[in-house]
Amino acid sequence: MPIIDVAALKKVYPIAIKEPGLKGTLNHFFRRQYRNVEAVRQVSFQIEPGEVVGFLGPNGAGKTTTLKMLTGLIHPTSGVVKVAGQVPFRRAPDFLQQITLVMGQKQQLLWDLPAMDSLRINGAIYGLSDRTFRDRVSELATMLDIADKLKQPVRKLSLGERMKAEMLAALIHQPKVLFLDEPTLGLDVNAQVAVREFLKEYNRRYEATILLTSHYMADITALCDRVLLIYQGELIYDGGLDGLLNRFAPYREVKVELAQDADVGKLAQYGEVETLAGCTASLIVQRADLTETVSRMLADLPVQDLTVTDPPIEEVIGRVFQAGAVA
Numbered sequence: 241m242p243i244i245d246v247a248a249l250k251k252v253y254p255i256a257i258k259e260p261g262l263k264g265t266l267n268h269f270f271r272r273q274y275r276n277v278e279a280v281r282q283v284s285f286q287i288e289p290g291e292v293v294g295f296l297g298p299n300g301a302g303k304t305t306t307l308k309m310l311t312g313l314i315h316p317t318s319g320v321v322k323v324a325g326q327v328p329f330r331r332a333p334d335f336l337q338q339i340t341l342v343m344g345q346k347q348q349l350l351w352d353l354p355a356m357d358s359l360r361i362n363g364a365i366y367g368l369s370d371r372t373f374r375d376r377v378s379e380l381a382t383m384l385d386i387a388d389k390l391k392q393p394v395r396k397l398s399l400g401e402r403m404k405a406e407m408l409a410a411l412i413h414q415p416k417v418l419f420l421d422e423p424t425l426g427l428d429v430n431a432q433v434a435v436r437e438f439l440k441e442y443n444r445r446y447e448a449t450i451l452l453t454s455h456y457m458a459d460i461t462a463l464c465d466r467v468l469l470i471y472q473g474e475l476i477y478d479g480g481l482d483g484l485l486n487r488f489a490p491y492r493e494v495k496v497e498l499a500q501d502a503d504v505g506k507l508a509q510y511g512e513v514e515t516l517a518g519c520t521a522s523l524i525v526q527r528a529d530l531t532e533t534v535s536r537m538l539a540d541l542p543v544q545d546l547t548v549t550d551p552p553i554e555e556v557i558g559r560v561f562q563a564g565a566v567a
């Protein structure tokens with residue numbers, strides 16, 4: 241049975257329009273006019289317990305709006321949402337015990353106080369006993385490698401340490417469903433890797449379900465087998481990462497190192513020459529022609545090394561969002 245069940249979900253935001261100048265201000269005051277922004281349109285998907293799903297889309301596609309509906313922060317205009325068998329917007333205590341929402345660009349920890357003080361507040365809100373609180377903090381702090389930082393004011397923590405402490409605060413009640421909106425935003429590569437590894441472990445240890453948005457494709461490739469792709473409020477892809485590449489990037493990149501300097505004209509017989517520097521080159525080859533092309537290259541050219549890779553996912557997503565590719 242799915243733990244997240246979304247059917248024909250829609251959110252329309254009415255936005256007040258104001259003309260410039262004094263007349264515009266008066267009109268705005270007495271006869272306010274609105275236009276509708278359809279942030280999410282007829283989105284449907286289901287997620288099973290324990291899945292880690294990437295939620296991708298360009299800026300303004302509707303990701304945060306969807307996460308807000310899934311966590312009950314805003315009411316859908318229409319459609320059905322159920323998370324852990326509950327209607328999120330009712331915000332029932334039993335529902336709130338089972339979920340968490342982490343937003344990379346917002347913080348819940350109090351700036352001037354040690355993280356431990358904020359954790360205690362959260363522990364009290366969720367009704368944890370002293371013993372459970374201590375055990376949870378100890379377990380999560382060890383997993384996050386942040387135990388020695390919890391007693392100093394949050395403002396003195398590095399960005400990466402702060403994010404780890406935020407994560408601890410968001411997970412103190414041991415939720416089963418995690419909604420993460422850009423959890424690694426702005427972190428350096430080491431901190432990104434640490435947060436990713438932690439999420440992997442949390443998912444494994446507690447069989448938690450995770451729906452995650454990120455602009456860093458490394459987060460998605462490291463954590464998610466399945467991705468949802470949203471574009472202009474509509475779900476345009478729901479499936480495996482591999483399938484996404486097959487559908488939107490029907491080509492692969494062949495990097496080749498030759499025994500002598502290569503010639504563009506000659507290499508162009510095998511594919512589109514992307515880069516060429518001395519004896520190393522990179523070619524774009526259609527997936528369908530790959531086996532035959534690589535065999536020809538190995539037979540015809542003095543190949544010393546040859547690797548075939550998928551194009552970076554950033555590039556694939558970029559292609560998807562070009563109007564033509566989406567249609």
Ligand SMILES: Nc1ncnc2c1ncn2[C@@H]1O[C@H](COP(=O)(O)OP(=O)(O)OP(=O)(O)O)[C@@H](O)[C@H]1O
Nearest residue numbers: 253255277279297298299300301302303304305306
């Ligand atoms: N409170 C609001 N009132 C009016 N319009 C809104 C509101 N929140 C979001 N929108 C609009 O709804 C659309 C979807 O926004 P949303 O924040 O869900 O996108 P997103 O995919 O999360 O983008 P990003 O990756 O930039 O965070 C955008 O056009 C945005 O301007």
